[in-house]
Amino acid sequence: MNRIARVLVVAAAVCLASPAPAQTVAAPPDGQTVYAAHCAQCHEQANARVPPRDALQQMPSTRIMRALDAGPMLAIAMTMNRDERIAVAKYLGTDTAESGPSAAAFCTDRSVRLAATPKAAWNGWSPTTKNSRFESAGAGLTAERVPRLKLKWAFGFAGDVAAFAAPTVIDDQIFVGSAAGVVHAMRAESGCLQWVFQANGPVRAAMVVGPLEGGRHALLFGDLAGWFYAVGAETGELLWKQHVESHDSTRLTAAAVVHDGVAYVPVSSWEEARAGDPTYACCTFRGSVVALRVRDGAQLWKTYLSDAPKEIGRNASNALRFGPSGVAVWATPTVDAKRRLLYVTTGDDYTEPASATSDAVLALDMRDGSIAWKKQITANDVYNGSCRSAAANCPQGAGPDYDFGSSAILLDGEGQRELLLAGQKSGIVFALDPRRRGEIVWQTRIGKGGTNGGVEWGMATDGDVVYASVSDVGRTRQDNNLLDPRRYALDPAQGGGLTALRVKDGTKVWYAAPQPCPAGAPAGCSPAQPGAVTLIPGVLFATSYDGHVRAYAAADGKVLWDYDTAREFTTVNNVPAHGGSIDGPGPVVVNGLVLVNSGYPRNGGMPGNVLLAFGAD
Numbered sequence: 001m002n003r004i005a006r007v008l009v010v011a012a013a014v015c016l017a018s019p020a021p022a023q024t025v026a027a028p029p030d031g032q033t034v035y036a037a038h039c040a041q042c043h044e045q046a047n048a049r050v051p052p053r054d055a056l057q058q059m060p061s062t063r064i065m066r067a068l069d070a071g072p073m074l075a076i077a078m079t080m081n082r083d084e085r086i087a088v089a090k091y092l093g094t095d096t097a098e099s100g101p102s103a104a105a106f107c108t109d110r111s112v113r114l115a116a117t118p119k120a121a122w123n124g125w126s127p128t129t130k131n132s133r134f135e136s137a138g139a140g141l142t143a144e145r146v147p148r149l150k151l152k153w154a155f156g157f158a159g160d161v162a163a164f165a166a167p168t169v170i171d172d173q174i175f176v177g178s179a180a181g182v183v184h185a186m187r188a189e190s191g192c193l194q195w196v197f198q199a200n201g202p203v204r205a206a207m208v209v210g211p212l213e214g215g216r217h218a219l220l221f222g223d224l225a226g227w228f229y230a231v232g233a234e235t236g237e238l239l240w241k242q243h244v245e246s247h248d249s250t251r252l253t254a255a256a257v258v259h260d261g262v263a264y265v266p267v268s269s270w271e272e273a274r275a276g277d278p279t280y281a282c283c284t285f286r287g288s289v290v291a292l293r294v295r296d297g298a299q300l301w302k303t304y305l306s307d308a309p310k311e312i313g314r315n316a317s318n319a320l321r322f323g324p325s326g327v328a329v330w331a332t333p334t335v336d337a338k339r340r341l342l343y344v345t346t347g348d349d350y351t352e353p354a355s356a357t358s359d360a361v362l363a364l365d366m367r368d369g370s371i372a373w374k375k376q377i378t379a380n381d382v383y384n385g386s387c388r389s390a391a392a393n394c395p396q397g398a399g400p401d402y403d404f405g406s407s408a409i410l411l412d413g414e415g416q417r418e419l420l421l422a423g424q425k426s427g428i429v430f431a432l433d434p435r436r437r438g439e440i441v442w443q444t445r446i447g448k449g450g451t452n453g454g455v456e457w458g459m460a461t462d463g464d465v466v467y468a469s470v471s472d473v474g475r476t477r478q479d480n481n482l483l484d485p486r487r488y489a490l491d492p493a494q495g496g497g498l499t500a501l502r503v504k505d506g507t508k509v510w511y512a513a514p515q516p517c518p519a520g521a522p523a524g525c526s527p528a529q530p531g532a533v534t535l536i537p538g539v540l541f542a543t544s545y546d547g548h549v550r551a552y553a554a555a556d557g558k559v560l561w562d563y564d565t566a567r568e569f570t571t572v573n574n575v576p577a578h579g580g581s582i583d584g585p586g587p588v589v590v591n592g593l594v595l596v597n598s599g600y601p602r603n604g605g606m607p608g609n610v611l612l613a614f615g616a617d
């Protein structure tokens, strides 16, 4: 069966227990063949930097898997599907279990207690399901104390090169995922562990704690292999898991939003990157939103956001082509409880024909997932990873790659004009009218935009001013040095910038210029600011590819506090750790604590593997 037939046959299949995706109808790939094709050219040569084949053969296959999924081999594995990764990891590695955290990393009292009504919480992508990223009452920190923030503890993720997960905090309890797919329950006070849970793939999405019967709680989260889990928040035991999409390039990058006992799960993919391989039959992934009942994981509905792909010809390398495809959902949906709508921002199309739902803000009916209205911002944006090098899979007349990577923010407070705010990779911030099917109220350009430009992970607002940072990273592809697992060289002077806009009309309040990397900064330094920003009363927190986390006065953009995370740390769990570039979730500030994950080599930035917790006296 060819790839598309496989995808279609199993489109509705739901797999409950097996850790390997169940859609593998074709013969599994042979590990030795995969090794010869993808690994041997480096691992069979005598080079002090490359572990030789016998060293790989002494590693647990789980560690090899991790190196491919989220470790030093992630750029190399970019064109390999899940079955190939599993096959080569099994072929090379041993069955021995990895050792896991040391006993000393655990708390003496390992109990997890969650209050029915927490005093302070940052639960999920944002403190509320309107996704404003504004921690108003529970911040436990004031502008006056921010300059006194000091490192309280650092926690190292063993063997990882990226620390990109969004922590969730309920009072003194932290839950955070990792590139190795380990979910950690830890105490905010000291960073000691209560339990760990191993997921099938890397976990970068924020987790959401939802109530269960009997005063217990479920911790809900997705991984980069397309699995969505409910784990007992108190125990770390698996309650249920669902493979929400069978396409093998599925990844869940964004947190689900939970409302009235239902988790709404946004589904995204990395197929766009796989299209860079000219022999790849591009493309068959379709973005979707899936509604799962928290209690038992039952699927209530699933809405695909583009039509089913059909064969549309062959590319220059004679590989089949399929379309439409794409329209991934990279960001957490936003709840409009009053209208019973879910606002969903979408990404581009990978192949033609272009969809009317790509690069759009969509309103989905929470009851059945039907699309109530759609507001497309950029039409005909058909783009995939092969377009950077004008390779075989790039469609004719490719679009600008202006996905929405961040959530829409809903403003509907008392006496407030109802608005939806959305920042795009185009570098433009939009205000839409939710009463008029998303009609544009204003739009303001704050950056240049592009594939890795513009607004990427998210904005923050208190309802009066909306704050947005831009990436606009300058990068050049480097294929000449195969031994560097990073695919890109970053420009140390290009990118970044933070803008505050008036919510009522989109006019600028202030602009904080990015700070270029100092002379002699390590490779991978860039002033780009793709990470989400975070707001507490009077203070805005933002991160950068230069490894810094900074606090700005919300009123005028003056820097109040600046900490360079690109350094080594002594950690509470005794794992050697260092920070690097920061991308993704942005700081979480709640209950007097500022939490920052540091390390992001994926787009050419500086690797790192540390979670940092700051507090002020």
Ligand code: HEC
Pocket: 034, 035, 038, 039, 040, 041, 042, 043, 049, 050, 051, 056, 059, 063, 064, 067, 068, 071, 072, 073, 076, 077, 088, 089, 159, 482, 483, 484
């Ligand atoms: C372009 C060269 C290159 C290719 C191709 C390559 N590797 Fe590597 N690999 C390296 C280098 C260099 C390192 C050492 C990286 C480091 O220590 O930062 C490494 C390290 C590793 C490690 C050790 C990670 C750890 O946890 O210590 C594993 C496992 C690994 N590679 C597996 C693979 C597999 C499997 C493939 C094929 C799918 C592969 N590599 C393809 C260059 C390569």
